[in-house]
C-alpha cells in the first residue's frame with residue numbers, strides 16, 4: 001500500500017489499482033484459487049443458497065409425509081434422517097455460511113480495508129465446506145442410512161444405537177467446525193487490524209460490531225462441538241464410555257456438552273442479524289440508530305449470558321432444583337438486553353421518515369416475527385412450563401420463528417439491501433415485493449399453527465400423529481409448500497439482478513450510511529487500497 | 536374495513552381464550568397441572584400486552600411517520616434515561632413472573648411422602664411399568680394395527696394413542712414415578728398431569744403426581760428414541776380407590792395363575808402349528824419393528840433373520856441371543872419380557888418362517904435350561 005501514489009480523487013485511484021492488479025484467472029480457476037474477499041463472499045452466499053434449497057427439499061419431504069395421518073411416502077427411519085439432515089444443513093450449511101458470506105463481502109468495505117487480513121486462509125475456509133457437506137449428504141446413501149438421531153445427536157442414540165455411517169457424520173461436522181473457526185479468526189484479525197485510521201471500536205458500524213462478537217462466540221463454542229462429536233466417535237468405535245452408564249459414563253453429560261456449544265450457537269445465528277437490522281432500519285427511517293452504544297452493550301451482554309443458560313434445553317433430564325432455578329433465571333434475564341434491541345429499533349423508526357423498500361419490509365417483518373419467537377422463548381425459559389412445552393411442536397414453532405423469520409429474513413433483507421452494490425443493478429422491485437409478501441404470508445401459515453399443535457400435545461420428530469392433529473398439520477404443510485415455492489422467486493430476482501436491470505447509483509438508498517456507499521456500484525474488484533478517511 | 540379487522544381479532548382472541556382443550560395446554564387433572572396452566576395463561580397475556588404496546592407504537596410510526604406523507608425525519612438519538620427505563624421495566628416484569636414460577640417448580644420437585652411407587656422403564660419401543668409395592672409389572676405397547684398406519688384400514692378414534700395394557704392408578708394418592716430406560720433416552724409424558732420426565736439409561740429420575748379425577752389420560756414418548764419414537768404412546772387409566780384395589784387384586788391373582796401355567800407349559804409341548812401361530816403373533820408385535828415383518832431387517836442397522844447364520848445354525852445360540860440379548864446393541868434380552876412358551880414359539884417361528892426351513896421345533900423346556908444357567 002505504501003507504494004501507492006497519493007491521489008486525492010478516490011475514484012480514479014481505485015480505477016488505477018483495478019487495472020494494475022486485476023489479474024484474476026478466467027473460468028473455474030478464478031473461483032478455486034481466489035483470495036479476493038468479494039469472490040469468496042459470493043462463493044459463501046451462493047453455497048448457502050444452494051444448501052438452503054437442499055435442506056428445504058428435505059423439509060418438503062417431512063411436510064409431505066405429515067400432510068395426512070398414516071405413513072404415506074417414507075418410512076420412519078428415513079423420516080428421522082430427513083429431520084436430522086434438514087437441521088444440520090440449515091444450521092451449518094445455509095444460515096452460518098450466509099452470514100460468513102455477508103461478513104466477507106461487507107466487513108472490509110465497512111471498515112475501509114482492502115481485503116480480509118488472511119486471504120489464503122479465507123479461500124481454504126470456504127473450500128472445505130462443500131467437501132464437508134458432500135460427505136454428510138453421501139452418508140445418506142450408505143447401508144443403514146445416514147444420521148437419524150436428530151441434529152442434536154443425543155447419546156446413546158448416536159453411539160451404540162447409531163447407523164454404521166456415523167463416522168462420516170462426525171467427520172463432516174469436524175470439517176464444518178474447522179471452516180467456522182478459521183472464518184472467525186479471519187474476521188477478528190481483520191477487524192482488529194485493518195480498520196481505517198480514525199475508526200475507533202465505538203465508531204464501527206453495527207454489523208461489524210455484531211460480527212466481531214459473534215466471531216468470539218464461534219471460537220469458544222465450536223471446539224466444544226468438536227469435542228462432543230469426537231467423544232461420540234470414540235464411544236461408538238473405540239470402546240470408550242463417556243456417555244454410557246455401563247462403563248461409568250453418563251448420557252446426560254453429552255447434553256451438557258452439546259448445549260454448552262448449542263446455546264451460544266443460536267446466538268451465533270442471530271447476532272449478525274441484529275447487525276443487519278440495525279443497519280437497515282436507520283437507513284429507511286432516515287434517522288440515526290437510537291442508541292448505538294447501548295446496542296453494542298446489549299449485544300455483548302447477550303453474548304456473555306449465552307454461556308450460562310445452556311441447561312434450559314435440559315429441564316426434563318432430572319436436574320437438581322437449584323440448577324433448574326439458576327437456569328430459569330439466567331434464561332429469562334436474556335429478555336432484558338433483547339428487549340433493549342427491539343425498543344431501540346422502534347425508537348429509531350419513531351418520527352423518522354419511513355419508506356418501505358424491500359430490505360425495509362424484511363427488516364420490519366424480522367422485528368415483529370423475531371419478537372414473537374422471543375415471547376415463546378421466554379415462555380420456554382420458565383421451567384414448570386417447559387415441562388409441558390419441551391420436545392413438542394411448540395419448540396419447533398419457537399426456533400423456526402427465530403431462525404427462519406429471524407435469521408433468514410435478516411439475510412434476505414441484507415441481500416436486497418446490498419445487491420445493487422454487489423451487482424451494479426437494481427433488483428426487480430415488483431418481483432421482490434411479491435417474494436416478500438408471499439414469504440410473509442406462507443411462513444406464518446407454516447409456523448404459527450405449530451404453536452397450537454405443540455400445546456395440544458404433538459411431540460416433535462414424529463413421522464405420524466394422532467387424528468386430532470390432522471387439520472393443523474395439513475395447514476402447516478400447505479404453508480410449507482407455499483413458502484418453499486416462494487423462495488424460487490428469490491433466485492429469479494437475484495439472477496435477474498446479476499444479469500442486468502436499472503443501473504444502480506453509488507448510493508441507491510438515500511438514508512444509508514457507511515464507506516460501502518461511497519464506492520461505485522458495482523464495487524470494483526479491488527477497493528480501499530488507500531484507506532478512506534473517517535468523517 | 537377497520538371494523539372487520541377488529542371483529543376478526545376479537546373472534547380470534549375469544550376463541551384462543553375459550554378453546555381451552557383443543558389447541559391450548561390442557562387444564563389437566565392435578566393441582567400442579569392447573570397451576571402450570573394458569574402460569575402459562577398469565578405469561579401468554581403478559582406477552583400479548585407487551586406485544587400490543589411495542590407493535591402498536593411501531594405500526595403507529597409506520598402509518599404516521601412515513602416519507603410518502605412528506606414528513607421530515609427528526610434527528611433525536613441517545614437518551615440514557617430512556618435506556619434505563621426500558622431496561623428496568625422488563626426486569627421487574629420478569630421478577631413478577633419468576634415468583635409464581637419458582638413456587639410451582641418447588642412444588643413439582645417435592646417427591647417426598649409418596650403413597651405408591653411405580654417404576655417406569657422405557658425401551659425401544661414400549662414402556663414397562665412395575666408396581667414397586669406389589670412386586671408385579673407388565674409391558675405396555677402400541678395397540679394400533681399396522682394396517683391403520685399403512686392406511687389400508689380405517690383409523691380408530693385413538694389412533695396411535697392406544698396401548699394393549701394401560702398403566703392403572705388410583706385417584707387422590709401421591710404416586711411417585713421412578714423413571715429409567717434400558718437402551719436409549721425416552722421421555723415419559725402425560726400432559727394432563729404436567730409430568731414429563733426423561734428416562735435415561737443407567738440412571739433413575741423421580742417425578743410424582745396426585746390425580747383428582749378418574750378417567751383415561753393419554754400421552755406419548757417425548758424424546759427421539761429411534762425409528763418408532765412416534766409409536767410408543769402412554770395410556771393411564773385412573774380409577775376410584777375401591778376399583779383400583781379390585782383391579783390390583785385381580786392382577787395379583789393372575790400373576791399367580793401365569794406362574795402355574797408356566798409350569799404346565801414345561802411339561803406339555805406345542806405342536807409345530809401352534810408354535811408357528813403363536814410365534815408369528817409375538818414376532819409381529821415385538822420383533823418386526825427392527826427385523827421387519829419379512830425377516831429381512833434393515834441393512835446396516837438391524838440384521839436380517841431370513842437366512843441368518845443364527846436362525847439357521849445352533850439352536851442354543853439362537854435361544855441365548857433372544858433370552859439374554861446382545862450387549863451394547865439394540866437387541867434386548869427378552870427372557871424377562873416373555874413367557875417360556877412365547878419365547879419358544881417365536882424362536883421356532885424365526886427358524887421356520889421366510890424359507891428358513893430348519894424344521895426345528897423349540898419347546899418351553901428347551902428355553903428354560905439356558906435361561907436358568
Ligand SMILES: [Cu+2]
Nearest residue numbers: 262263310313
Ligand atoms: Cu438455548
Ligand SMILES: [Cu+2]
Nearest residue numbers: 756758760764
Ligand atoms: Cu421416543
